[in-house]
Amino acid sequence: DTGVSQDPRHKITKRGQNVTFRCDPISEHNRLYWYRQTLGQGPEFLTYFQNEAQLEKSRLLSDRFSAERPKGSFSTLEIQRTEQGDSAMYLCASSLKLAGGYNEQFFGPGTRLTVL
Amino acid sequence: AQTVTQSQPEMSVQEAETVTLSCTYDTSESDYYLFWYKQPPSRQMILVIRQEAYKQQNATENRFSVNFQKAAKSFSLKISDSQLGDAAMYFCACKETSGSRLTFGEGTQLTVNP
Numbered sequence: 001d002t003g004v005s006q007d008p009r010h011k012i013t014k015r016g017q018n019v020t021f022r023c024d025p026i027s028e029h030n031r032l033y034w035y036r037q038t039l040g041q042g043p044e045f046l047t048y049f050q051n052e053a054q055l056e057k058s059r060l061l062s063d064r065f066s067a068e069r070p071k072g073s074f075s076t077l078e079i080q081r082t083e084q085g086d087s088a089m090y091l092c093a094s095s096l097k098l099a100g101g102y103n104e105q106f107f108g109p110g111t112r113l114t115v116l
Numbered sequence: 117a118q119t120v121t122q123s124q125p126e127m128s129v130q131e132a133e134t135v136t137l138s139c140t141y142d143t144s145e146s147d148y149y150l151f152w153y154k155q156p157p158s159r160q161m162i163l164v165i166r167q168e169a170y171k172q173q174n175a176t177e178n179r180f181s182v183n184f185q186k187a188a189k190s191f192s193l194k195i196s197d198s199q200l201g202d203a204a205m206y207f208c209a210c211k212e213t214s215g216s217r218l219t220f221g222e223g224t225q226l227t228v229n230p
Contacts, residue, residue, distance in 0.1 A: 004160075031216065042120075042207050042220030043161075056216060091161070102149060102168070105218060107161040 004108035006092050012114045013082055020078045021111045025094030032075050033105060034067055035091040036060065043091055049075060050097065082115045089113075118143040118210045122221035129198045130229050136183075137193045137224045139208030147213040150184065152193045155223075156204040164206070167191065195226075203228045 005024045013019050025032050031050050035043035046065070047057045051072035061067075064082075069075040079086055089112050093105040120141045129135035141150065152164040167175045167184050174182050179199075183192045195202055208221040 033216070033218075035218075040223070042122075042209075042223050043218070045217035045219070048216050058217075102166070104163060104166075107153075109160045 004092055004094050004106055006090075006108040006111050008111060009109060010112045010114075012116065014116050015082060015084060017082055018078065018080045019082060019113065020076055021090055021113075023075045023077070023092030023094075023108060025074070025092070026096075026106055029094035029096045029106075030072070031095045031097045031103065031105075032069055033093040033095075034075070034077055035093065037089040037091055037110070038087075046077075079113075082113075084115050087113055087115045118145075118148070118212060118219045120208050120210050120219050120221040122208055122224050124224045125222070126225045126227070128227040128229060129195070131198055131200060133198055134194060134196045135198055135226065137195075137206055137208075137226070139191045139193070139221055141189050141191060141208070141210045141221075143189075143210060143212055145212045145214060149211045149213065150182075150191045151209040151211070151218070152180070152182070153207045153209060153220075154202075154204045155207065161207070165193065198228050200228050200230060202226060 007022045033048040034046040037043040049069040064080045067077045089110040091110045092108045095103040095105045097103045148169045150167045153161045154164050155161045165177045179196045181194045205223045207223050209218045
C-alpha cells in the first residue's frame with residue numbers, strides 16, 4: 001500500500017465549469033477527510049466520512065460543493081460553477097478509527113485547482 | 117471552537133544548529149491532541165510529533181521535541197541538529213478528542229542554511 005492517492009494532481013479550469021476530484025484512502029481506513037489549503041495558509045477542514053456516511057460538514061462547504069464516498073472506499077469532491085476563490089490545494093486524508101485511542105490522519109499529495 | 121496561531125511566518129537555522137518554532141492554541145475542551153506536521157515543497161504532509169493534553173511529559177521523537185505549556189496554551193517544536201532535509205513548511209494543529217477535524221495554524225516556513 002502506497003498511502004493516500006489523489007487524482008488529478010493539478011486541474012486548471014475556467015470560471016463557471018464543474019470539476020471533480022478523486023481520493024483513494026489507505027486500504028481499510030474507515031475515515032476519510034477533505035481539507036482545503038489556500039496559498040500561504042494552513043489546511044481548513046471541509047468534511048469527513050466514516051465509511052460511506054458523511055458525518056460532518058464545515059460551513060466552508062457551500063452548496064456548490066458536494067462530496068461522496070459511495071462504497072466506503074474512494075471519495076469524490078465535486079465543485080459546481082467554479083469561482084476564482086475556489087483556487088486552492090484540496091487535500092484528502094484518511095485514518096483508521098478504532099474504539100478509543102488516537103487515529104492518525106495520513107494525507108495525500110493534494111489536487112491543486114486553478115480557476116481562471 | 118478551537119484556534120491555532122503561529123506567529124512566525126518564516127524561520128531560518130544553520131545546519132546542525134537548534135531551532136524552535138512557536139505555536140499557541142485555544143480550545144474550550146480539556147481533552148485534546150496537539151500536533152506538528154511537516155509539509156515539504158510539492159510533497160505531502162507528514163506527522164512529525166504528537167502530544168496528548170493529559171500527558172505532562174513532553175513528547176520526543178529523535179531530533180524533534182516539544183515544549184507543552186498547558187496553562188499558557190503554548191506548544192513549541194524544537195528541532196535539534198538541523199538537517200537540510202528539515203527545510204519545509206511546519207504546521208501546528210489541534211484536535212479535540214470529541215471531534216474529528218484537525219485545526220491548523222498558518223504555518224512557519226523553515227529554511228536550513230548549509
